[in-house]
Amino acid sequence: MIEMDKSNEELIKELQELRHENRVLKALYEKDLQERHLIEADLRQSEARFRHLFQDIENISVQGYCLDGTTQYWNRASEKLYGYSAREAIGQNLVDLIIPLEMKELVKESIQEMALTGQPIPASELSLVRKDGSRVSVFSSHAIVNIPGQGPELFCIDMDLTKLKQAEESDRLKSAFLANMSHEIRTPMNGILGFADLLKSQQLTGDQQQEYIQIIEQSGVRMLNILNDIIDISRIEAGHMKLEIIESNINEQCDYIYTFFKPEVEEKGLKFSLKNSLPTQEAFINTDREKLFAILTNLVKNAIKYTQAGSIEFGYILKDTPTQLKELQFYVKDTGIGIPKDRFEAIFKRFIQSDMDNKMAHQGAGLGLSITKAYVEMLGGQIEVESKEGIGSTFYFTLPYNTNQTNKTIQKDLPPEINENLFKKLKILIVEDDKISKMLIDLTVNKIGREILKAGTGLEAIEACRNNPDIDLILMDMQMPEMNGYEATRQIRQFNSEVIIIAQTANGLNNDREKTIAAGCNDYIPKPINKTELHTLIQKYFNNSCNYYESAIQHSNF
Numbered sequence: 001m002i003e004m005d006k007s008n009e010e011l012i013k014e015l016q017e018l019r020h021e022n023r024v025l026k027a028l029y030e031k032d033l034q035e036r037h038l039i040e041a042d043l044r045q046s047e048a049r050f051r052h053l054f055q056d057i058e059n060i061s062v063q064g065y066c067l068d069g070t071t072q073y074w075n076r077a078s079e080k081l082y083g084y085s086a087r088e089a090i091g092q093n094l095v096d097l098i099i100p101l102e103m104k105e106l107v108k109e110s111i112q113e114m115a116l117t118g119q120p121i122p123a124s125e126l127s128l129v130r131k132d133g134s135r136v137s138v139f140s141s142h143a144i145v146n147i148p149g150q151g152p153e154l155f156c157i158d159m160d161l162t163k164l165k166q167a168e169e170s171d172r173l174k175s176a177f178l179a180n181m182s183h184e185i186r187t188p189m190n191g192i193l194g195f196a197d198l199l200k201s202q203q204l205t206g207d208q209q210q211e212y213i214q215i216i217e218q219s220g221v222r223m224l225n226i227l228n229d230i231i232d233i234s235r236i237e238a239g240h241m242k243l244e245i246i247e248s249n250i251n252e253q254c255d256y257i258y259t260f261f262k263p264e265v266e267e268k269g270l271k272f273s274l275k276n277s278l279p280t281q282e283a284f285i286n287t288d289r290e291k292l293f294a295i296l297t298n299l300v301k302n303a304i305k306y307t308q309a310g311s312i313e314f315g316y317i318l319k320d321t322p323t324q325l326k327e328l329q330f331y332v333k334d335t336g337i338g339i340p341k342d343r344f345e346a347i348f349k350r351f352i353q354s355d356m357d358n359k360m361a362h363q364g365a366g367l368g369l370s371i372t373k374a375y376v377e378m379l380g381g382q383i384e385v386e387s388k389e390g391i392g393s394t395f396y397f398t399l400p401y402n403t404n405q406t407n408k409t410i411q412k413d414l415p416p417e418i419n420e421n422l423f424k425k426l427k428i429l430i431v432e433d434d435k436i437s438k439m440l441i442d443l444t445v446n447k448i449g450r451e452i453l454k455a456g457t458g459l460e461a462i463e464a465c466r467n468n469p470d471i472d473l474i475l476m477d478m479q480m481p482e483m484n485g486y487e488a489t490r491q492i493r494q495f496n497s498e499v500i501i502i503a504q505t506a507n508g509l510n511n512d513r514e515k516t517i518a519a520g521c522n523d524y525i526p527k528p529i530n531k532t533e534l535h536t537l538i539q540k541y542f543n544n545s546c547n548y549y550e551s552a553i554q555h556s557n558f
């Protein structure tokens with residue numbers, strides 16, 4: 001009845017209000033709907049973002065497992081790390097996939113425990129197994145995540161520790177290597193300083209003096225060999241070792257090595273034999289002569305070092321290969337102490353054997369074979385060893401038989417006759433700041449020159465050259481205070497292009513030869529200066545008719 005009392009106007013007003021409310025409600029509903037859409041889109045975006053993140057993240061392997069160990073999720077990094085594709089892994093049990101035999105029981109128990117407690121096991125370092133059977137070290141973290149509608153899932157996040165481990169290993173080996181180097185250098189140093197001290201004694205017989213001097217000399221050579229090895233290894237590692245491919249006669253090289261080592265082998269009471277299987281006219285190959293020399297020399301030296309009785313044989317055979325190319329197979333065979341099978345690989349590795357506790361070598365830094373291997377590979381070959389402990393070892397290496405010429409004329413590398421009278425005409429300037437080196441060069445050349453001048457710095461050298469335009473030869477040290485030999489040579493060349501300048505350098509690194517020639521030197525000789533080598537070099541410039549004799553054994557680092 002109340003309604004009956006309402007006027008039409010009032011009824012219309014109420015209706016309008018109701019309509020308004022309805023509109024407001026509709027607007028609110030629409031706004032709510034819009035917001036829900038936005039939130040849902042956000043959720044989808046967020047879900048996609050995390051899905052892609054887990055799926056594609058590099059180097060972090062994410063796996064999801066049911067709490068019975070069945071694989072549910074396997075991201076791309078897991079595929080890369082363990083070698084199983086997601087398709088192969090999903091559905092398989094974790095324990096059968098990547099867990100090594102010795103851990104299977106433990107992992108099964110851990111999964112059961114996690115299923116009971118709902119708590120993940122603590123993160124830890126693990127050694128797991130790849131599809132190919134190899135091992136990989138990972139740092140593994142775990143989480144149990146409740147997926148609505150699916151129940152709890154175990155997530156494992158594994159980070160590959162291989163690189164970190166390698167870096168640690170490399171650091172450890174380098175420290176071991178340095179400690180070994182220090183020992184290797186101290187030992188010959190001990191010989192040099194100790195016997196030099198003994199030489200001071202007045203009561204020595206002539207024979208004793210000679211013996212001590214010989215020991216000092218041997219210790220010096222040993223130390224130089226170690227330094228050369230270190231330099232070679234650094235060059236190889238830095239990729240600075242260059243090849244000089246020329247035509248070489250392998251029979252001549254083998255003959256030379258045979259003749260060179262024969263007295264040493266026979267002195268040890270061993271039999272020594274060489275088998276060249278090609279006639280000398282056909283024994284030409286294109287290779288780096290010095291490297292081949294170093295390879296053979298090192299293998300023969302090792303054979304001598306590690307053999308106390310029996311024989312040493314070396315040589316080569318020509319082998320057919322599955323391809324068109326024939327190859328030479330060189331071998332060095334001994335009846336020495338032999339090498340345990342598990343060390344066959346290690347002995348060729350740089351730094352490795354210097355770290356070995358049961359090292360049988362009492363001399364040498366354990367670098368020889370790694371350099372040898374690097375050289376063989378640079379020359380296109382391969383090296384391997386066959387050995388039995390107590391019976392002996394045979395080292396084999398191959399080289400491509402890359403020759404197209406036959407019937408060559410054979411030229412023997414003979415040392416030229418050093419004609420000392422020839423040098424008597426020379427006026428020589430020695431540029432050297434180090435007192436002992438200066439004295440040594442002076443003693444080496446003073447019998448062969450007409451006049452010897454000396455300078456201690458680059459500036460003094462330039463001045464001596466200006467005041468003595470008739471100087472024939474300058475022996476220029478490259479590292480000096482005030483002005484170094486490179487700069488002094490450049491300046492001397494501005495007013496004297498005739499004088500022969502031979503650089504002497506001590507660092508043995510960084511392309512010495514190229515650097516000195518670029519500065520204007522005619523040639524280069526590394527320190528410590530070898531008398532024959534220096535005389536030969538001088539003769540090269542002051543007697544055109546002579547052969548340039550490369551004293552290969554002296555050049556060789558082994």
Ligand code: ADP
Pocket residue numbers: 302303306334336337338339347353359360361363364365366367368369370393
């Ligand atoms: P080292 O200076 O120690 O001789 P190498 O690199 O030449 O270094 O050789 C590495 C190791 O290989 C040696 O320490 C030695 O144990 C082993 N070895 C090399 N050659 C022979 C050989 N002919 N007989 C037995 N052992 C050898």
